[in-house]
Amino acid sequence: MIYAKMMFGGLGRRGFEAISAAMILTFAVSIVVTGFMIVAGSRDALLRAERADRPDVVHVKGRYNRALFETPRSGNLPPLTLPVYEPLVAAEAFANLASNVLVLPRQSLLRNVVTANSFLNTYVFGIEPEREAQVSRFSVVQGRFLRPEDENTVVVDQASARALGVGLGDGIAIRKADGFDLKVEIVGILDNMNLHNPPPRTVDAPALDPDASFVSSGIFVTLRTSQVIFGRTTLTDALLVAPSADRVPAVVDQLHHAFRLEPGVFVTERYARFRRKVHDFAASLAFFLSVTGAAAGLSAFLIIRLLHDVYAERRQQLAILSALGFSPARNTLTLIGLGMAVALSGAIAGMLLAVLFAPRQFAMPSLMADLGSVEPRLDRLVLVLIAGSSALAIGLGLTPTVWRLTRHTLARELADPAP
Numbered sequence: 001m002i003y004a005k006m007m008f009g010g011l012g013r014r015g016f017e018a019i020s021a022a023m024i025l026t027f028a029v030s031i032v033v034t035g036f037m038i039v040a041g042s043r044d045a046l047l048r049a050e051r052a053d054r055p056d057v058v059h060v061k062g063r064y065n066r067a068l069f070e071t072p073r074s075g076n077l078p079p080l081t082l083p084v085y086e087p088l089v090a091a092e093a094f095a096n097l098a099s100n101v102l103v104l105p106r107q108s109l110l111r112n113v114v115t116a117n118s119f120l121n122t123y124v125f126g127i128e129p130e131r132e133a134q135v136s137r138f139s140v141v142q143g144r145f146l147r148p149e150d151e152n153t154v155v156v157d158q159a160s161a162r163a164l165g166v167g168l169g170d171g172i173a174i175r176k177a178d179g180f181d182l183k184v185e186i187v188g189i190l191d192n193m194n195l196h197n198p199p200p201r202t203v204d205a206p207a208l209d210p211d212a213s214f215v216s217s218g219i220f221v222t223l224r225t226s227q228v229i230f231g232r233t234t235l236t237d238a239l240l241v242a243p244s245a246d247r248v249p250a251v252v253d254q255l256h257h258a259f260r261l262e263p264g265v266f267v268t269e270r271y272a273r274f275r276r277k278v279h280d281f282a283a284s285l286a287f288f289l290s291v292t293g294a295a296a297g298l299s300a301f302l303i304i305r306l307l308h309d310v311y312a313e314r315r316q317q318l319a320i321l322s323a324l325g326f327s328p329a330r331n332t333l334t335l336i337g338l339g340m341a342v343a344l345s346g347a348i349a350g351m352l353l354a355v356l357f358a359p360r361q362f363a364m365p366s367l368m369a370d371l372g373s374v375e376p377r378l379d380r381l382v383l384v385l386i387a388g389s390s391a392l393a394i395g396l397g398l399t400p401t402v403w404r405l406t407r408h409t410l411a412r413e414l415a416d417p418a419p
Contacts, residue, residue, distance in 0.1 A: 022346040028299030029350025029386060030357075035292030036385060037354060037376035042285045045374050046278060055274035056245045057135055058252060059197045061237035062088035063264035089235040089265055093258045097240070101251055104131045104239040107226040108199055113164060113219070114173045114181055120163055121205045123218035124174060125195070126226020135196040135239055138220075142168045143188035146222055155188040155220045159206040174219070177231035184221070193217075196239060245271055300389050343390035351378070351386065 050056075087107055094103045107126035112119040129146040138145055138155075146155055154172070156164070166172055168189055173181035198214040201207070209216040227233055240255070242248045248271035259265040355378060 022342045022349075024302065025299075025342065025346025025390075026349040026353065028295075028302065029347050030353035032292065032296045032299055032389075033351050033354035033378070033382060033386060034357075034376070035288070035295060036382045037378055038374060039285065039289050039292060040379045040382060041374040041376045042281075042288070044377065046282065046285070049278060050245065050274070053270055053274050053277075054135065054196065055269075055271040056242045056248060057196065057270070058240040058242065058248060058255065059237065059268040060089055060240065060255060060259070061197075061266055061268070062235075063266070087230065087232050087234040087236045088262065089238055091233070091235055091238075094238065094240070096258065097251065097254055098243075100243045102131065102134070102241040104128065104135065104241070105223055105235050106132075106237050106239070107223060107230055107232075108215075108218075108236045109230055110203065110205075111229065112175050114175055119175075121203050122160060122164075122174075123199070123205060123215050124226065124229060125218050125220050126223045126230070127220060128223050135241065137192075137194040138190055139192040140188050141191035143186070145188050146220060148222065150187070150222050151225055152182065152184045153187045153221070153225070154184045155190060156186055157190040157193060157206070157208055157217045159208050159217045160219060161186070161189055163206040174229055176229050182225075182229055184225070197237070199237075245274070296385070296389065300392065304392075347386050347390045351383075354378075 087109070091103075091105055094101075097103070105128060109124060111122060111124045113122045127146070129148060129150075133145075140155070141158070143155070146153065154174075156166075161167060164172060166186060168186055171183050171185050173183055176182050193208070193216070195215070195218075198216070201213060201215055205215070206217045207215075221229070240251060242251045248269050252267055252269050252271075255267045259267065360375070
């Protein structure tokens with residue numbers, strides 16, 4: 001009890017000053033925490049939009065061409081002219097790119113799957129499974145997904161499996177470019193897939209989403225197997241993942257330089273469109289962050305001054321305690337205890353007020369970005385900022401008093417009136 005009385009000055013005027021400082025800190029922290037919660041929610045909204053739009057991915061694809069597609073020779077079916085992708089993209093063109101750019105090569109062509117009495121138009125995608133999984137999503141309901149070492153194995157979606165009348169472990173025949181059939185085994189069946197930058201639908205083929213304008217179903221093989229089917233090593237398209245979204249313009253310039261002599265190769269990036277989409281949202285967030293930061297700095301300065309005044313009132317008290325035999329370390333601990341009591345009580349009460357009374361949704365001003373309402377959230381960064389600012393206030397408020405007590409003589413402190 002004696003230490004509590006010494007800490008709060010006998011719970012008199014000096015104790016009232018400490019309680020006043022804690023109340024002001026509570027009000028200031030509640031405002032600052034509310035602002036930072038809105039900033040944290042806005043940053044999450046931007047990150048979600050970036051994950052959905054993937055502005056860090058650049059798409060390189062060959063021109064869309066019509067080529068003669070051979071149907072089965074049995075029966076009276078004549079050859080048909082169907083639109084296919086012509087693989088014009090040479091993988092060697094990506095060799096001179098920066099080493100930290102991830103390249104996802106693809107071969108996506110239209111092929112007919114031959115059965116006993118019929119055939120079915122099906123899109124076949126040659127991919128590198130581990131790399132493709134970084135931008136596309138595949139949900140396997142039976143079996144497993146492809147592995148890099150697989151050969152003559154395929155993964156199909158449920159719509160294609162129903163249309164072909166096959167299941168897990170069955171074999172199907174895919175007609176190769178040389179007119180012969182390649183027997184492959186089904187090792188996995190997908191119930192859902194989200195292929196990044198899929199080709200447009202051009203002919204009747206199985207589809208997980210019948211209303212989609214893009215290909216939503218297909219047969220997936222490893223790139224090595226697709227090269228056997230297509231008879232070519234060139235690619236129909238490729239995805240390049242930049243190390244960060246702001247590096248996309250430099251990657252696009254390198255690609256334009258690499259394919260400057262290939263008029264049939266096109267480079268498509270989403271970075272510029274994404275930046276235009278979220279520009280005003282990001283500008284509003286930056287302005288709100290600057291205002292919140294200024295409020296946090298002003299609140300910290302106010303608390304530092306309050307603690308400094310409270311500490312300054314105690315110089316004679318500490319000098320008397322030193323004259324009575326209290327060690328400097330014990331006096332310093334008394335000061336630190338007072339600062340921690342004020343800072344912790346104010347910070348905890350302020351955060352509780354912010355959590356209880358902060359808006360559940362906040363509409364960040366935005367003209368183009370359809371990111372919805374921002375949900376303020378209390379994340380780890382906000383807690384670290386409040387804890388750091390409280391510790392800084394204790395330290396800066398305590399420093400002048402400790403400096404004076406260590407540099408001035410005990411007689412001078414007892415003789416000088418309290419400031």
